[in-house]
Amino acid sequence: MADDLWHQTSGAVMTITINRPERRNALNASVAAGISAALDKGEADPSVRAIVLTGAEDKAFCAGGDLQLDADGTPFTIEAADPRHYVAGLFRRMRACRLPLVARVNGHALAGGFGLLCACDLAVAKEEALLGPTETRVGLFPMMILPHLLRVVPERALMEMCLTGEPVTARDAVPLNLVNYTVPADELDAKTDWLVERITSKTPTGIRLGKQSLAHIREMSFDHALEYAQFMLANMCRTEDAREGMTAFAQKRAPEWTGR
Known part of the structure; x- marks a missing residue:
């Protein structure tokens, strides 16, 4: 298992953790491949009934692609003619997952990380976490995550978030249906466990x-x-x-x- 991502199964729940806290748990090809492989493993295990996706430590759930020009995972290396980019592959795999995906939003979920959040079926977030597509701040637009955003974010809120690049707090995201629940940081695990148990006790x-x-x-x-x-x-x-x-x-x- 790659050092920048790990997963573990406890009872009926698999937890996948992006483990790049020094890079704010940014996405790269290794992380995307690791999440996809973990989803494969979870679906193949009849004891697993739900999957929780989270980030290491308490600063970031996932800050999207690494914006350093020469960084591993930077969006500036995307080849326009190649439809097999790892982000597209990851989002296709998440969409096809037949197990419930629950985002445990332990910190900021920005840009591609916001896309990961929207690709999950349900989300529990700590109140002060910032959420949103911030790509217009760096001369881009949230292209890769738009397919998921269009299915989750209300139209007016979507336009405001995409055009301004300004994130909202998880607390303010609840009325927009971007997350299911927000709690203080010290209650995040308990609320996530509560939600997951309500899923795993069903058929x-x-x-x-x-x-x-x-x-x-x-x-x-x-x-x-x-x-x-x-x-x-x-x-x-x-x-x-x-x-x-x-x-x-x-x-x-x-x-x-x-x-x-």
Whole structure:
């Protein structure tokens, strides 16, 4: 495992940590590859039901690409003709992940780091963390993260953030639905654990199939979405988890999920 990223599994939860605090946990090719590999490992492990993404220490969740011109991971080295850039690959992998992704925002999430936050399904942040696309401050625009921003950030807020490059505090981000919860720094772990437990106690099969279906439905017309939803619901009803869920409900007991 690379020194700049590590992951560990405890019970039903895998935690992925970007470990570059000296560079404000900036993204580079190694970090992107490490996150993707960890997602592969988590999906292959039937005991893992949710994945938490966070940064090392308490200053930054992820500050995006390293802005030093010759740094590892700088956006200034992107080749315009190459569609296989590591950031694009990482965001595609996160979008395809069938396990719930929860961002534990331990510090600032800026530029590409804000994109990582928006690529997660849910987010818990410490109150004073700054969030936003800051690319216009350095002569750029948040191009690589726009596909995720468009799905998460309300239109007017998106335009203001992208055009001004001014971040907002996590506390102010809650009304914009950029994060689910904000807490004081010393309550971050407890709130994250609380949210993750509410996920991992539910059907893993239903959640995996549901996330996969949601990704497809977003791209469909209304009529096609309804047709696809009916097909997927019929298939989900045949799973062991669905049968167990209905049986447990009828028997007034807690379900025992098999993940099948």
